[in-house]
Amino acid sequence: MPDQSEGYVTADGRQIGGVLMEMRDITLKFGGVTAIEDISFDIREGEIRAIIGPNGAGKSSMLNIISGFYTPTIGEVWYKGAKRPPMKPYEVARLGVARTFQNIALFEGMTVLDNVMTGRLTHMKAGIAAQALWFGKARAEEMENREVVEKVIDFLEIQNIRKTPVGRLPYGLKKRVELARALAAEPSILLLDEPMAGMNVEEKEDMSRFILDVNDEFGTTIALIEHDMGVVMDISDRVVVMDYGKKIGDGTPSEVRSNQDVIDAYLGVAH
Amino acid sequence: MAHKAEGVEGLRSIPALLHRNATEFGNAPAYREKEYGIWQSWTWAEAEEEIQAFALGLLNLGVAPGDYVAVIGRNRPTLYWSMVAAQMCGAVPVPLYQDAGAEEMEYVLGHCGARFVIVADQEQVDKVIEVQDSLHQFEHMIYVDPRGLRKYDHTHLHEYSHVQAQGRAAHDELTGELAARRAGLGYDDTCVMLYTSGTTGKPKGVVLSNRNIIEAARSSAEFDHLGRNDEVLAYLPMAWVGDFIFSIGQAYWKGFCVNCPESVETLATDLREIAPSYYFAPPRIFETLLTRITIRMEDASPLKQRMFRYFMAHARKVGPAILDGKPVGGMDRLKYKLGDWLVYGPLKDAMGFSRVRVGYTAGEAIGPEIFDFFRSLGINLKQLYGQTEASVFITVQPDGEVRSDTVGVPAPGVEIRIGESGEVYYRSPGTFVEYYKNPESTASTKDAEGWVATGDAGFFEEASGHLRIIDRAKDVGQMADGSLFAPKYVENKLKFYPNILEAVVFGAGKDRCTAFINIDLTAVGNWAERNNIAYASYQELAGHSQVLETIQGHIEEVNASVARDEMLSGCQVHRFIVLHKELDADDGEMTRTRKVKRKVIAEKFHDLVEALYSDVDQIYTETEVTYEDGRKGRIKATLAVRDAAVVPVTPRAVAAE
Numbered sequence: 052m053p054d055q056s057e058g059y060v061t062a063d064g065r066q067i068g069g070v071l072m073e074m075r076d077i078t079l080k081f082g083g084v085t086a087i088e089d090i091s092f093d094i095r096e097g098e099i100r101a102i103i104g105p106n107g108a109g110k111s112s113m114l115n116i117i118s119g120f121y122t123p124t125i126g127e128v129w130y131k132g133a134k135r136p137p138m139k140p141y142e143v144a145r146l147g148v149a150r151t152f153q154n155i156a157l158f159e160g161m162t163v164l165d166n167v168m169t170g171r172l173t174h175m176k177a178g179i180a181a182q183a184l185w186f187g188k189a190r191a192e193e194m195e196n197r198e199v200v201e202k203v204i205d206f207l208e209i210q211n212i213r214k215t216p217v218g219r220l221p222y223g224l225k226k227r228v229e230l231a232r233a234l235a236a237e238p239s240i241l242l243l244d245e246p247m248a249g250m251n252v253e254e255k256e257d258m259s260r261f262i263l264d265v266n267d268e269f270g271t272t273i274a275l276i277e278h279d280m281g282v283v284m285d286i287s288d289r290v291v292v293m294d295y296g297k298k299i300g301d302g303t304p305s306e307v308r309s310n311q312d313v314i315d316a317y318l319g320v321a322h
Numbered sequence: 323m324a325h326k327a328e329g330v331e332g333l334r335s336i337p338a339l340l341h342r343n344a345t346e347f348g349n350a351p352a353y354r355e356k357e358y359g360i361w362q363s364w365t366w367a368e369a370e371e372e373i374q375a376f377a378l379g380l381l382n383l384g385v386a387p388g389d390y391v392a393v394i395g396r397n398r399p400t401l402y403w404s405m406v407a408a409q410m411c412g413a414v415p416v417p418l419y420q421d422a423g424a425e426e427m428e429y430v431l432g433h434c435g436a437r438f439v440i441v442a443d444q445e446q447v448d449k450v451i452e453v454q455d456s457l458h459q460f461e462h463m464i465y466v467d468p469r470g471l472r473k474y475d476h477t478h479l480h481e482y483s484h485v486q487a488q489g490r491a492a493h494d495e496l497t498g499e500l501a502a503r504r505a506g507l508g509y510d511d512t513c514v515m516l517y518t519s520g521t522t523g524k525p526k527g528v529v530l531s532n533r534n535i536i537e538a539a540r541s542s543a544e545f546d547h548l549g550r551n552d553e554v555l556a557y558l559p560m561a562w563v564g565d566f567i568f569s570i571g572q573a574y575w576k577g578f579c580v581n582c583p584e585s586v587e588t589l590a591t592d593l594r595e596i597a598p599s600y601y602f603a604p605p606r607i608f609e610t611l612l613t614r615i616t617i618r619m620e621d622a623s624p625l626k627q628r629m630f631r632y633f634m635a636h637a638r639k640v641g642p643a644i645l646d647g648k649p650v651g652g653m654d655r656l657k658y659k660l661g662d663w664l665v666y667g668p669l670k671d672a673m674g675f676s677r678v679r680v681g682y683t684a685g686e687a688i689g690p691e692i693f694d695f696f697r698s699l700g701i702n703l704k705q706l707y708g709q710t711e712a713s714v715f716i717t718v719q720p721d722g723e724v725r726s727d728t729v730g731v732p733a734p735g736v737e738i739r740i741g742e743s744g745e746v747y748y749r750s751p752g753t754f755v756e757y758y759k760n761p762e763s764t765a766s767t768k769d770a771e772g773w774v775a776t777g778d779a780g781f782f783e784e785a786s787g788h789l790r791i792i793d794r795a796k797d798v799g800q801m802a803d804g805s806l807f808a809p810k811y812v813e814n815k816l817k818f819y820p821n822i823l824e825a826v827v828f829g830a831g832k833d834r835c836t837a838f839i840n841i842d843l844t845a846v847g848n849w850a851e852r853n854n855i856a857y858a859s860y861q862e863l864a865g866h867s868q869v870l871e872t873i874q875g876h877i878e879e880v881n882a883s884v885a886r887d888e889m890l891s892g893c894q895v896h897r898f899i900v901l902h903k904e905l906d907a908d909d910g911e912m913t914r915t916r917k918v919k920r921k922v923i924a925e926k927f928h929d930l931v932e933a934l935y936s937d938v939d940q941i942y943t944e945t946e947v948t949y950e951d952g953r954k955g956r957i958k959a960t961l962a963v964r965d966a967a968v969v970p971v972t973p974r975a976v977a978a979e
Contacts, residue, residue, distance in 0.1 A: 164359075198358065201359045210359070211587030267472070268469065268472075
């Protein structure tokens, strides 16, 4: 792995910055079950960081720790150079961490536009009364937010379904709407929980393209969990590999690919 | 130059018209584009400023008079401005079809020797980069949308807004030069060069002068009383002459506003929001619309269906007559009003036609049933007959004299004569200058007196003085027994059925007619869904026995209708094959304007044609297909060859003579 004290330059020439988020000695227990055991890794500014592993490896738990849904039993989360105290997910979201879900969590009855607008919630400050009456500051705020949302809609090429209720959309598009909602929050870190799950090859290609474009255009740091090894190796800069709650590998895709522990975990090994 | 003084009101070029509009009604809207969910608009004054700034930027990059500047992309104000900016610099804009593959682009860019290419986005940039090594004259490329292009080598690549900013920065240095170039634009200088898609051979570059465009735009705009308050939606390919005439020629002459949709997918919504008053579409669009309406009505509640059928029947009866201002009884009028309120009005609104004052269809003959459907709703849909070489207009239908089987009377200023072979010739102020770098084709198309051969066979109807086009002159043929063979006539009848997207009829020199059919996936797919018929692919659906039954039913109905036409009764379809793939421009089977290339299809599927003229009832075939990204693949299929019932006809008296 390259020296990372001051960031590094990726294979395709992108400059990756300093540490944005750091997981220090994280252990997560549910009663007697240890879901994550003593894992440390960092996420750097501007990179695409993947967390992979077989089923039940603890990937989603790790993502839930990053998003603040779980508080680690032991260990610390450092964010932008400071230790993050235990927080509610919405507080974490305000700090600039946005996510998508493995099982799509959109408001089915609402239009795409409204769904994406909810991604701006953390940026809205006007009171309920002002918002209801669409008056004064609330009005200006809504216009600003709508502008951001429209740029995201344009970026993800979903203009034609702007006014369509989400419930009527096919799966692949719903995933894209979820990404749009997360992007609308203008996050510092974007967490993607299995963005390609259940997609066909073409949809996967599209999604990969969008993930790369988001990273490229907005410089958003992306942490993603993914099952599909091929996709992960193609688009990520660095990969953490987990197995049974432990970290068994960490490095660039090619480093990880040649790591014996990783090969064993994925292909199985004779005991 | 002697011609300098000419030009209507001294306006001899598009930039001159632009300046007039910006001076006389600078605050009127000139362009609108939906972007970020909102219609952004530019007034004529703003448009002129934008165009000037970009023209200065082009000068700054070294655009010289007489240079060719290619423009590739979907309809966007920036690309229209690019064309006018190029003209300001004395260069010639050459719009290209944006869906053309890299090879096609290579040919056209190489043929015109474009030094500058202005494109919409990364997709087009990639295509040009792919072929740039073989383009010796190519120097700079300018793109509008920077997305995904940041990491490209920018030595010869520039962002539109940067070029414009540099132009603004160099205003003081270059503005004198730009003014000189603008003043130097003559009436007979080239306005634009458009490549004809051509149903045969390589595309040809049609050179159109300022005179051609402005005269054609002027007389046609007067003909339909277009005005400054008209609205058009620019959505047809920019490389097509029609778009150039409507969105630039007429728009600049009359000063009306050109609206650009947000994206191809949002077209229907955008059309509805703009509700243009002047609308233009090839028959294909109307066919698709009718198919969509039919499908939606089939999904509607029984009450709505009954209401729709009842009032549509009434509309068919009296609608066209009301539109033409013919006498119609009071009760019928009242009922039509009620229908307008309940059915026609909402229907027109849903299609975006609520304000259409003048609508045109051209490019191909439209099925009479489709044509009548739209007219009966009260949409003033008319036909015109034209081609690139004529700056569109050859004949047009005046209001009140609209029929589906004629293409109207000669457009203002156009002379027409019918050649001995039945071919239509015309001469007009819009007649093109020449084919670029192709004197042989120019000579064989246009004679010394300026008469141009259209390649279409037709005749003037004695009673009405309207021109009737039979078919492409080279397509009209004779069958083995000497009776007339006009494939398009039959194909258009077939295409009226929502289930049939495309049809190709064979029969020249044969004893009977046969046909290839393409099913319409939207319509047939919807039918399959309603009838619980599962299918995994287009191919499977197209080969489904029930689908074949249905298509056979359609063909037999058409046969019955064809049999009633004395001259063409021999054109009944005896046998047919439903094709396993959609005919596609990417495979060279259609032109970019979606006209079937008969000869290519007959050669490519020669095994199937042979099967049609044999006794076999099924045939195995393999076909090469080109995917959107240019990769090639093969599809294999065993297709059913089916017989259709024909109506026996007694030999015509003429044949017996």
